[in-house]
Amino acid sequence: MNDAWPETVNGWELAREGRIENYRKRLANRVTVTAIWENGTGRGQVDARTEPLGGGRTLTSSRKDFRDKEAFWTAATCVLEMAANLPSLDWHTSPAPTALAGTVAGMVEAEPGTSGYPEAELTFTLTDGHTVTLFMTDEQAFDLSNAISRLDHHVWSEEREDDEEDEDEEEDDEFEESDVDIDGVPDVEEVVSGPDTGHDLVTLLDDRFGVTEDDLLAHVDWSALIVVGEPAVGSLIERGDELTAAVAPRWYPVVADRPGERWVVLKRTGLRYHGE
Known part of the structure; x- marks a missing residue:
C-alpha cells in the first residue's frame, strides 16, 4: 500500500x-x-x-x-x-491519539513554508525524541504571534519587571557606595524612547497613527511588522519622518512595492527585509 x-x-x-x-x-x-x-x-x-x-x-x-x-x-x-475537526467515524477501531503533548527541547525552528503561498513552518523537538512540524497560514501565524505577545505581557512581563527592579536596586546600592562625580550629567527625564517589543509597536501605531490590527501582518518571529491596505499605508508614507522618529531606535520603516500594492514594513534595526 x-x-x-x-x-x-x-x-x-x-x-x-x-x-x-x-x-x-x-x-x-x-x-x-x-x-x-x-x-x-x-x-x-x-x-x-x-x-x-x-x-x-x-x-x-x-x-x-x-x-x-x-x-x-x-x-x-x-x-x-x-x-x-470531525469525531472518529469508526465504531470498531480506536483512533490514534488526536492530541500530542510534551515538553519542547531547545529552540523552536521557524521557517517560511514551501507550498507556494504565504505560510510559516514551525518545528518543535520534544524531550521524548519526537519532532513535530506545523504548517500555518499567514493568518494563523499572525494570530499566534499576537497570542504569544499577549501571553508574554500577562505571564512573564511581571517576573521580568521584578528582576529588573532587583538589578536596579543593586546598581543603586553600588552607586551610593561609589564616589562618582555626577557634575555635568545631562538631564534625560524628557527623553522618550521608541517601542521595544512588537506589542509596543502595535500599540504605538494604534494610539498615534490610527493603524489597527486589521491593517497588520507580522513575521512569526516578530522580526518585522507589515502594514497593508489603504488608507493606512498612504497615511504612514505621508507621515514618514514622524513615523521614523516615533519607532526609533529599535525599528525603522521601509516602503516595499508589491504586485498591485505597496506595503510599509517596520523592521528591527540591523535586519533587512527581502522586499527592500
Missing part, C-alpha cells in the same frame, strides 16, 4: 500518474482526504471520505474547476480542516 504512494509533500502522500497528481492524507479520526490535480487543465477534486483508504462514504467535496493550483490547495486546506 505504501509503495503506491511513494512521495510525501507537506504531509500529503503523493502518487503521480502522467500529468495527474494524486494526494492523500489519512487522519487520526479515520477520515481520509484525497486531492486530485490535473496539470495543465486547471481541474481538480478534493474529497473527504470515511474509512482509512478513502473508499467509504463521501462527507464533503470541493468544486472541480480552479483558476490555478493555489486555489486548488486553498480548497484542499478548507476540506482538510473541516475533516480534522
Whole structure:
C-alpha cells in the first residue's frame, strides 16, 4: 500500500500518474482526504471520505474547476480542516491519539513554508525524541504571534519587571557606595524612547497613527511588522519622518512595492527585509 504512494509533500502522500497528481492524507479520526490535480487543465477534486483508504462514504467535496493550483490547495486546506475537526467515524477501531503533548527541547525552528503561498513552518523537538512540524497560514501565524505577545505581557512581563527592579536596586546600592562625580550629567527625564517589543509597536501605531490590527501582518518571529491596505499605508508614507522618529531606535520603516500594492514594513534595526 505504501509503495503506491511513494512521495510525501507537506504531509500529503503523493502518487503521480502522467500529468495527474494524486494526494492523500489519512487522519487520526479515520477520515481520509484525497486531492486530485490535473496539470495543465486547471481541474481538480478534493474529497473527504470515511474509512482509512478513502473508499467509504463521501462527507464533503470541493468544486472541480480552479483558476490555478493555489486555489486548488486553498480548497484542499478548507476540506482538510473541516475533516480534522470531525469525531472518529469508526465504531470498531480506536483512533490514534488526536492530541500530542510534551515538553519542547531547545529552540523552536521557524521557517517560511514551501507550498507556494504565504505560510510559516514551525518545528518543535520534544524531550521524548519526537519532532513535530506545523504548517500555518499567514493568518494563523499572525494570530499566534499576537497570542504569544499577549501571553508574554500577562505571564512573564511581571517576573521580568521584578528582576529588573532587583538589578536596579543593586546598581543603586553600588552607586551610593561609589564616589562618582555626577557634575555635568545631562538631564534625560524628557527623553522618550521608541517601542521595544512588537506589542509596543502595535500599540504605538494604534494610539498615534490610527493603524489597527486589521491593517497588520507580522513575521512569526516578530522580526518585522507589515502594514497593508489603504488608507493606512498612504497615511504612514505621508507621515514618514514622524513615523521614523516615533519607532526609533529599535525599528525603522521601509516602503516595499508589491504586485498591485505597496506595503510599509517596520523592521528591527540591523535586519533587512527581502522586499527592500
